Amino acid sequence: MFKWLAGLPLLLVTNFAFAWPEWDMQKQEFDGYIVGQGVADSRVNAHKAALAEIASQLSININVSQTLKISKSGSTSDSEFKQKIQTTSLPFDLVGVEEIKTSSKGQQTAMLLGIKKEHLIGSLYGELSGLNRLAIPDASVEQQFIHALEHEQELHRSTQILQVLEALDGKQLKFRSELKKLKQHHQQALKQISCQIINNSIPKNVVAAIDNRLKCNGAKVIWVQPQLNWRYSDSGHIKYVEASLHIKFTHSIHPFNTLKEYNIVATSSGRSMETAKDEAINRLVIILNRPIRQWNSEQ
Numbered sequence: 001m002f003k004w005l006a007g008l009p010l011l012l013v014t015n016f017a018f019a020w021p022e023w024d025m026q027k028q029e030f031d032g033y034i035v036g037q038g039v040a041d042s043r044v045n046a047h048k049a050a051l052a053e054i055a056s057q058l059s060i061n062i063n064v065s066q067t068l069k070i071s072k073s074g075s076t077s078d079s080e081f082k083q084k085i086q087t088t089s090l091p092f093d094l095v096g097v098e099e100i101k102t103s104s105k106g107q108q109t110a111m112l113l114g115i116k117k118e119h120l121i122g123s124l125y126g127e128l129s130g131l132n133r134l135a136i137p138d139a140s141v142e143q144q145f146i147h148a149l150e151h152e153q154e155l156h157r158s159t160q161i162l163q164v165l166e167a168l169d170g171k172q173l174k175f176r177s178e179l180k181k182l183k184q185h186h187q188q189a190l191k192q193i194s195c196q197i198i199n200n201s202i203p204k205n206v207v208a209a210i211d212n213r214l215k216c217n218g219a220k221v222i223w224v225q226p227q228l229n230w231r232y233s234d235s236g237h238i239k240y241v242e243a244s245l246h247i248k249f250t251h252s253i254h255p256f257n258t259l260k261e262y263n264i265v266a267t268s269s270g271r272s273m274e275t276a277k278d279e280a281i282n283r284l285v286i287i288l289n290r291p292i293r294q295w296n297s298e299q
Helices: 043-057 117-128 141-169 173-190 204-212 273-288
Strands: 015-018 033-040 062-073 076-087 098-105 108-116 193-197 220-235 238-251 258-270
Touching (some): 033 043, 033 117, 043 098, 141 173, 141 193, 141 238, 204 220
Antiparallel strands (some): 098 108
């Protein structure tokens, strides 16, 4: 039902100046709905503002500022409302948002959106019902480490979902207890291994991005072996490159068996080969900064 950290950007910001229509000056209450209001210079921006207001009600870290300025001239008065909402992104897409009411006046559009609270709560319960998929497997310490590494972000996401669910439907002791145990087991798995990157020919920013994802200092060492290959082509004055980064986790002792492999591909173009290569490397770094489970991808 929900997608991982998608739909809403990491920082939701709306900042509009407008004259509120009369219906928007009233407190809107709709039983069973979580609602958000937005007013902007277009339907698209009004929708974004209303969606941001809904998201702000479901977020733990939120900063909202609102100012209302009323000016009078004779027997008429005008109101100007400014709204700024900053919130950390939700760990899921808001699915099932309904347009409840819309009003337009001049160049401004006011919109009221809502999402059924019962539907949202049910979806969150569904997300947390499969936490056992994150459990550390009964395997070697190396495989346990790989599992914890790959599911680290998903465990964090589940914690965020639990926070939203508890804000909507009260304490969830079962899920809290389950997540606490999972975090402890994951931490134990991560502390057992140290990673050593083996390759001096890889660009330093690529090595740094890989190393940033492998913060571990356990007693047992595994090797991380990145290998970067290039393909080139040109069309007139434009140079094209494809960077293929292969990352292999292996045992550090004979027979050096492979534990896990990832393949990342980035393409770029430029007026010179060096410019194109630099941009391709930057794109590799962007992918490496993502959760490890998303490393097998192209950009």
